[in-house]
Amino acid sequence: QKEVEQDPGPLSVPEGAIVSLNCTYSNSAFQYFMWYRQYSRKGPELLMYTYSSGNKEDGRFTAQVDKSSKYISLFIRDSQPSDSATYLCAMSLLNKLTFGTGTQLKVEL
Amino acid sequence: GAVVSQHPSWVICKSGTSVKIECRSLDFQATTMFWYRQFPKQSLMLMATSNEGSKATYEQGVEKDKFLINHASLTLSTLTVTSAHPEDSSFYICSGGAGQASYGYTFGSGTRLTVV
Numbered sequence: 001q002k003e004v005e006q007d008p009g010p011l012s013v014p015e016g017a018i019v020s021l022n023c024t025y026s027n028s029a030f031q032y033f034m035w036y037r038q039y040s041r042k043g044p045e046l047l048m049y050t051y052s053s054g055n056k057e058d059g060r061f062t063a064q065v066d067k068s069s070k071y072i073s074l075f076i077r078d079s080q081p082s083d084s085a086t087y088l089c090a091m092s093l094l095n096k097l098t099f100g101t102g103t104q105l106k107v108e109l
Numbered sequence: 110g111a112v113v114s115q116h117p118s119w120v121i122c123k124s125g126t127s128v129k130i131e132c133r134s135l136d137f138q139a140t141t142m143f144w145y146r147q148f149p150k151q152s153l154m155l156m157a158t159s160n161e162g163s164k165a166t167y168e169q170g171v172e173k174d175k176f177l178i179n180h181a182s183l184t185l186s187t188l189t190v191t192s193a194h195p196e197d198s199s200f201y202i203c204s205g206g207a208g209q210a211s212y213g214y215t216f217g218s219g220t221r222l223t224v225v
Contacts, residue, residue, distance in 0.1 A: 008150055034212045041118065043202055043216030044153075088153070095211045097143075099152040 003027050006089055006100030015109055019076040023089035023100045026070065030091035030098070033065050035074045038086045038102065047087075048074070079107045111137045113205050115217025122193055122224055130188045130220045132203035138183035139205030143214065144176075147200040159186055183207075193224040 006023045013019055021035075032051045036044035048063040050056045056063045064073040076083055086102040112135040122128050132142060140161050145153040157178050159165040165178035175197075177189040186205065190197055200221050206214035 002152075004152065006152075032210065032212055041218065043113070043115070043204070043218045045216070046212060049212050090212065092210070092212055096155060096158075097153075097211055098155075101150060101152045 001026055003098050004089065004091060004100045007103055008101050010104040010106060012106045012108060013079055015079060015081060015107055017079050017107070019074075019079050019083070019105060019107075021074040021076075021087050021089070021103050021105070023072050024070055025072070025091055025098075027091070027093065027098075028067070028070065030093050032092040033063070033072050034090045034092070034097075035061075035063055036088040036090060036099075038088060040085075044088055081107050081109055083107050111206075111215040113139070113203060113215045113217040115203055115220060117220055118218060119221040120223070122222070124194055124224055125192055127189055127191045128193055128222060130190075130201055130203075130222075132186045132188075132205060132217045134184045134205050134215075137205075137215075138207055139186065140183060140207040141211075141214075142178075142180055142186035142203055142205045143211065144178060144186075144188050145202045145204070147202065147219075153202065156188075190222065193222070195224045198222055198224045 034049040035047045038044040053067045060077045062075040088102040089100040114133045144156045147153045157165045157167045159180035167173045180186040202219040204214040204216040
């Protein structure tokens with residue numbers, strides 16, 4: 001079993017839709033939970049991080065962590081074509097990151 | 110913001126040759142650099158952690174004699190794939206930082222290595 005599971009997609013949604021991206025994990029010792037966005041031929045960029053169960057909002061993005069279920073989500077409201085990218089979840093333990101496989105998202109006009 | 114410049118962005122080499130990948134921190138001093146590799150449709154896997162001026166720490170299963178990491182200055186870290194074989198073909202990416210939590214590190218843009 002992988003430590004972090006993420007559906008690779010691809011996920012295609014119309015512009016303006018709410019997007020839900022999810023990851024599950026098996027290691028309850030993970031300390032921080034992150035979402036990165038990666039455009040084609042670019043390095044990942046940090047979107048959001050959190051360390052406790054609950055919701056964290058930043059503009060159109062909401063990160064949700066449920067430690068009891070070992071489940072994290074990223075919601076994107078009012079999705080735009082510029083949101084089309086691969087979204088990677090990641091978790092850290094002792095300053096080392098473990099990544100999901102990434103979900104490829106396409107927002108269509 | 111912090112920028113890590115990674116070169117080359119892609120490289121094709123013959124089996125048995127060596128390839129060097131460079132990561133430079135342009136506007137900050139990267140005391141620590143992480144090196145990852147990613148196979149298609151798989152997650153980024155941490156290969157090694159390098160700290161400026163000291164030997165790299167390799168993850169279990171990563172051959173240190175094959176993947177040579179040098180971090181001789183605060184702005185430059187290199188990964189050399191020695192005696193490359195087709196199974197080394199992959200996407201290699203670095204991320205660098207200084208003191209902050211690793212999730213805040215800046216990633217390079219990656220290097221796609223193809224060994225023929």
